[in-house]
Amino acid sequence: MAANKPTLKTVRLTTPVEPADLAQLEIGNVVYLDGTIFTGREGVFKRAVHEGHGLPAPPEVIGNVNFHCSPAAARRDDGSYDIGAVTATASFRFAAWLDQWFEMSKCKVIIGKGGMTPDVYKKSFVPNEAVYLTTVGYGTGALLGRGIKAVKDVYWMDELGIAQAMWLFEVENFGPFLVESDLAGNSLFERENAKVAAGLDKVYEGLKPAIMSRYGETDDRKEELI
Template identity: 35%
Template sequence: MTEYFLKTPIDEEIITKLKVGDIIYLSGTVFTARDEAHMELLKHGDIPGFDMTGLGLYHCGPVMQQENGKWNIISAGPTTSFRMETLEPAFLDKFKVKLIIGKGGMGPLTLESLKKHNVVYVSFTGGAGALAAKGLGKVKAVYYLEELGMPEAVWVFEAKDFGPLIVSMDSKGHSLYDDVNSKTRENLERLLKE
């Protein structure tokens, strides 16, 4: 278990080094995208003037509040990543993000795509919205707010030591969720026999 303090844009080399169980604190540009935003970004192909290369993609629908024309992050924990499972491979084909941040893990389609594009999936504690808001720092921009509404919009944040983020699916095909799943399946079978 190694601790890393990373800054965006994240290098390919560091991603290769990251292993399941490593801890990351992330600084730099992180943007949110849930189901609707994935669909919208795939439909449009890009956001003019917004380069996603090396950035963190965050599965999150935050609570935001506007004060004197300025947006503040109120609470911004991760959403269930599995909802994006079927969309993520196409997303990674198109957008060169290096880190996916979410909760609950993703499936075989994403795991394969992480390998193909040298990307890692990291977990942040679900429900820890106030703690996440602190780490995500400031709002840099927002896209699709009118079309998609607050939770589904693409919010761009300037994060500072956002974490702890646990590497739970690395770029070599190893998933901590698969490990846990095998163990809980064994435990279930044993419990049902008792």
């Protein structure tokens, strides 16, 4: 298939994860999960942290793996749920809530899309002994959907709706994910960004500058754009 057949190290973890589980992870490892995970995105963070409602259930119930996600799901007539595809949403938007979120939830793994900045890993993840896993693709929604064996609970459905509610899933062989940030705060995306950036000048080489500059190309808002 691919010219360079991937041979990435693969790790399978059971939740709640233990410190030793996380210590073995290196950026670029492939991870699959078994056990309980809980979702959260802007609606949950706003309600739990910003509005001060706290978590709807204690860490012993929800576990320590938090997924920045909401599923494509529908409520059946009997009150149960039909879970279709599952994928993550972009995580960088949630950085502002992170410190209080770690303190409140005690979570040790955050799964999302696109990672956070290196500053956030150093400032928030490392002191809380947490790692970041990124979904793959993005959009392995069907594979991840297969990994969800049951909906254990849904919190704040009435307040937040299907797309923002906090879901508690029982998962099996749930993945694949890639380790984006390890316990030391190293970042896979940063490493790859740097490699790509090294070649960018050559890509743009020879292209003449634009006729008109654009607002935003400079931080000086008083500068005239010509």
